[in-house]
Amino acid sequence: MNKYHLSADQLDTWEAIRKFAQERIAPQARHIEESNEFPRELFRELGEQGYLGAAQSAEYGGAGCDAVTLCLILEEISKASGAVGNSFNTHVSLVTELIGNHGNAAQKAKYLPDLISAKRMGAFGLTEPSGGSNAGAPLTHAELDGNDYVLSGSKAFITNAPIADIFVITVKTVSGVTAFILERGMKGFEIGPADKKMGMHGSPTSSLYFDEVRVPKENMLGPEGHGFRAFAQALDRGRVNVAALIVGIAQASYEASVVYAKERQQFGKAIAAFQGVQFPIAEMATEIEAARLLTFNAARMFDAGLPIKLESSMAKWFAAEAALRACDTAISVHGGYGYLGDFPVERYYRDVKMYHIAEGTANIQRLVMAREILGRYPI
Numbered sequence: 001m002n003k004y005h006l007s008a009d010q011l012d013t014w015e016a017i018r019k020f021a022q023e024r025i026a027p028q029a030r031h032i033e034e035s036n037e038f039p040r041e042l043f044r045e046l047g048e049q050g051y052l053g054a055a056q057s058a059e060y061g062g063a064g065c066d067a068v069t070l071c072l073i074l075e076e077i078s079k080a081s082g083a084v085g086n087s088f089n090t091h092v093s094l095v096t097e098l099i100g101n102h103g104n105a106a107q108k109a110k111y112l113p114d115l116i117s118a119k120r121m122g123a124f125g126l127t128e129p130s131g132g133s134n135a136g137a138p139l140t141h142a143e144l145d146g147n148d149y150v151l152s153g154s155k156a157f158i159t160n161a162p163i164a165d166i167f168v169i170t171v172k173t174v175s176g177v178t179a180f181i182l183e184r185g186m187k188g189f190e191i192g193p194a195d196k197k198m199g200m201h202g203s204p205t206s207s208l209y210f211d212e213v214r215v216p217k218e219n220m221l222g223p224e225g226h227g228f229r230a231f232a233q234a235l236d237r238g239r240v241n242v243a244a245l246i247v248g249i250a251q252a253s254y255e256a257s258v259v260y261a262k263e264r265q266q267f268g269k270a271i272a273a274f275q276g277v278q279f280p281i282a283e284m285a286t287e288i289e290a291a292r293l294l295t296f297n298a299a300r301m302f303d304a305g306l307p308i309k310l311e312s313s314m315a316k317w318f319a320a321e322a323a324l325r326a327c328d329t330a331i332s333v334h335g336g337y338g339y340l341g342d343f344p345v346e347r348y349y350r351d352v353k354m355y356h357i358a359e360g361t362a363n364i365q366r367l368v369m370a371r372e373i374l375g376r377y378p379i
């Protein structure tokens with residue numbers, strides 16, 4: 001038995017992705033941050049190594065891995081670079097996943113091989129300028145005209161949008177919220193300039209604008225009116241994946257803190273000798289472990305076919321809170337140097353804050369948890 005009760009295959013994948021992430025991604029993390037450039041070549045490598053199709057079926061070039069294995073991959077990539085982890089997750093866990101689960105045979109054949117090889121990158125458009133928390137009420141709308149739907153409206157904060165080729169978005173149609181696949185270059189579809197952000201530099205976001213874009217009927221993803229249900233399912237699972245990404249950044253901040261505390265000398269000894277430094281490190285290690293275990297628990301429940309709405313929100317909410325505390329502690333342990341750009345801990349702090357907001361804010365996770373818990377015990 002091993003610490004996390006992982007199978008031999010899961011341990012092998014963990015070892016392989018850890019090696020790849022530390023050898024190929026981590027050395028580029030600083031450059032990605034400072035240049036704010038999306039690392040396209042790295043994504044080609046991730047495609048070649050099979051990680052972009054990890055969760056997809058072999059028929060389209062995927063590896064069909066389980067949810068726990070995907071968490072291991074996400075944690076290691078995010079630990080090496082939060083920005084790569086964020087773009088990877090949008091591409092793999094949201095866009096590829098939605099097309100893999102809800103696309104018809106023609107859509108899967110058309111899009112999955114290109115997404116899995118990184119020939120084309122994906123973006124996921126749910127949030128609108130009018131609101132992200134109330135994601136089931138898009139103002140972007142589409143009307144059927146002959147064989148096309150005519151789309152108008154906009155989306156905001158869309159990860160990968162500046163570099164993506166394939167966009168899966170929600171739109172209001174006559175029968176409810178409907179999902180569509182859009183392609184870069186469609187007439188009337190504009191992608192805004194990259195947003196300036198606090199963190200996640202190199203994982204670009206921007207707005208999308210639709211001005212009477214004619215989208216052929218065959219680009220509808222799933223039945224008309226089922227779009228929000230499809231996105232909500234993807235987000236339930238997605239929260240587990242995001243929790244794994246958050247654990248990755250927190251783990252990086254913890255490991256950096258241990259190394260620094262043992263090296264940095266004050267009052268003639270390593271600062272690790274002081275209880276005021278030891279105790280917060282002990283607390284961050286414990287909270288990260290708890291977040292990882294909540295994440296694995298939700299992933300295992302998903303693999304067992306159980307509902308995970310409550311457990312995935314618990315994992316995402318707790319991981320985000322714990323990681324914010326861990327990244328804050330890491331800066332304190334590094335003292336003044338923690339506030340400078342010389343050490344990566346200030347990047348971890350800026351990157352991890354995004355996960356307190358994106359894919360459901362902390363409040364929205366609490367709302368989901370409370371609904372699930374109180375719904376089980378009617379008042």
Ligand SMILES: Cc1cc2nc3c(=O)[nH]c(=O)nc-3n(C[C@H](O)[C@H](O)[C@H](O)COP(=O)(O)OP(=O)(O)OC[C@H]3O[C@@H](n4cnc5c(N)ncnc54)[C@H](O)[C@@H]3O)c2cc1C
Binds near residue numbers: 090125131205359361
């Ligand atoms: C870097 C980044 C990348 C992103 N990438 C994507 C992407 O790829 N695709 C995509 O679709 N979206 C993306 N988002 C959008 C993200 O999911 C939203 O920002 C998020 O859901 C919050 O929506 P909002 O910004 O409109 O805030 P609001 O919904 O306006 O919320 C503002 C505040 O009000 C609180 N609040 C709102 N409603 C309630 C309530 N009922 N009860 C209690 N509190 C409430 C929220 O918790 C928050 O604190 C991204 C965001 C960021 C910052």
